[in-house]
Amino acid sequence: GQQLNQSPQSMFIQEGEDVSMNCTSSSIFNTWLWYKQDPGEGPVLLIALYKAGELTSNGRLTAQFGITRKDSFLNISASIPSDVGIYFCAGQPNLNNAGNMLTFGGGTRLMVKP
């Protein structure tokens, strides 16, 4: 089946630093999504991307849909303690085929030192 490789697996950064993480696939996706999971909670959708090359922001978060359709990137600027959590990428192969479900990456665990 399709695989999403997400990196890094974990990051321990200082408050105020910028963060970058990415997700790559061996096959093409037509939708990319980024989720955040707070400790003890379920994942919550942060950003959805629907077009190759698209760059979308949500506050301090910016995500990009790679031109090749095989990767996506998430950046967090000026990190704060509440950014702590696990970030998941997810891809959907074909927007028009309802039979193709989301594939999730393994997650990036972010820890922020005040």
Add this chain to the structure above:
Amino acid sequence: NAGVTQTPKFQVLKTGQSMTLQCAQDMNHNSMYWYRQDPGMGLRLIYYSASEGTTDKGEVPNGYNVSRLNKREFSLRLESAAPSQTSVYFCASSEVLGGGGYTFGSGTRLTVV
């Protein structure tokens, strides 16, 4: 608040016991899913229901059964719990199968001893 509600939040079972995890959504979504989350493994799909009256196996269905009771409710049953089923279980729903962003519940943390 609208969303996906899971019960219970925590459960400890002895090996061989059975239990049902409950999930309900109030967003009129057609599709529902059960995932398990293990350290370093991300989210793995157990079963899903494209619409009321249908259910299908996901990536890791062995040891589980599901019931789509109605459009709102999708339950996950462990008939004979094993330690390998110790995990955090998440229910999710979406408007159509695979479509757009899923809405997740807050999870059930299950320990099998």
